[in-house]
Amino acid sequence: MTDATRNLLLYALIGLIGLLAPYLAPAFRIQMALLWMMILFALTWDLGGGQMGYNSFGNIVFFGIGCYAAAVVQRELFFTVEGQPQATGDLATTSPLFNYFNGFAVGLALAVIIALAVAAALGSGILGLRGHYFAICTLGVGIAAGEIASGWGYIGAGSGMVAPIFPGHPSQAALFFYYLFFVLAVICFFTLKGLYASRFGLAINAIRDDEDKAEAMGIHTTRYKTVAWCIAAFFLALAGGAFGHLNNFIDREVAFPGITFGVWMVLMAILGGKGTLWGPVIGATIFHVTQELFWTYLLGWQRVALGVLIVVIVVFFPLGIMGWLRERWPEKFGETVDLEARTAPISLRESQ
């Protein structure tokens, strides 16, 4: 079996499981929707943190922008919910133009536009910082975003705001959001897969390995870094918009959960293997499942167990699962390591 067919089979299998899962385990629809969201988190974080070497703790900002933007659009495009009694005494009927789904689509579009603008503006400033300085600065940006959200009356300030209720049975809502997150995660995966195989992938890897060298070689480093951040912002804004609607209620704790989602996205990518395509997917899956098990079976100690898990990840898997596998069996990852190549003498034949 060639690599290509094996990959195709693997994608088909995962795709099939993804499509059937909400029917196989209807009770876990929301949990599984969140699993796809976690995978998206880890993938987008790894784009900057793993592939480009820029460890950001502020990516959650784009998620929060998505949450709020989508909900605000729904509120401003005020529409009636089908079957709801109106002031006139009639029951409302769905307007073809102003309904939940159209409002949601417009909200997501606006969420993306705002997130991209913020990513480009912030990026041109703070992506000039290197190493720890960048990490600390993004941490500050994340906290600042939360503070702004909790003080801004238009978006509900401290008391938060509600997104409209899904028009339909809650189980349908779960199904809708499950497939939404599933499709988002799949698109995100294949977008990144394509990007990593292009000049863009090589350039951000070069920035990770030695940014001074990349600059000395004339690579437009700032442009690549900003574009990378914008791609992460794009997917996070969509995820945020969807999550706000799924959750119905939005405040700073929901939209800018820096110490939960914000840290988890880093941990999941590290657990799975920074700078690999599959690492974040594997890391997110293991992390999310383990975490849910902790909540179920270790209630009261779930945070302690999570803390222990984090320590174990950092101490025993500094390279992550994929990184560890890659060190162990490099030939399986397309790295030629035959002794011949390693020990081949360097010969410079005389000029012909």
Place this chain on the structure above:
Amino acid sequence: MTPILEVRGVTKAFGGLVANDNISLTVPKGSIVGLMGPNGSGKTTLFNSIVGYHPIDRGSIAFEGREIAKLRVPEIARLGLLRTFQQTRIYSKMSCLENMQISVPDTRDGLRTMFSKVPPAVTEQAEGLLEFVGLHPKRHLRGGELSFGQRKLLELAMALMHEPKLLLLDEPTAGINPVLINNLIDRLKRINADLGVTLFVIEHNMRVIMKLAEHIYCLAHGQLLADGPPEEIQTDQRVIDAYLGAA
């Protein structure tokens, strides 16, 4: 011959230490020019000043007649003035081939170029240049797995991938197996003659610089001590004193 690089009165001080004091020199187009001097004489500082790594205090630097003293490193690189590093810099977690592929000039990268695959022609050119520096068998190894000398060769090949007009080489033979040095000199001469790349070389190895350079500048204590053809520099008493200490 028309000058490709003209350095006029360049001064660079770090605090109280004047690393380059009023240095003026010219590199003619198509030539190989050497830069030598004892440790700490300001050779690498001069290279850093030329490629825009740090701002200079005084003076002017012209590349192909264009003032570049105020430009930043990537801008200067894109003009076709490239340098290699004394402490060799390569992308250590990428394969040698990938190191080469990303080193093509990054001049017109709109989103389409950024997101496109590496063209086969580039890969072909990369393999050819790896063959040229003798690293072809190791092309799939990660950069970080190469020895120091091999990294030097890779860095040289990467620079050639960029098709520079002027290449500043900071000690190209340091750490290279002595048996290979002769062949490397031959390679550098071919880079100059066949590929038309002007070379400006910092070199400590006397034998190398004498064989390679047509004209040599010698620095000492941040000042230009002497310049001339290799035979003249070799016998210049001031140069000998600077290296060995005056009696």
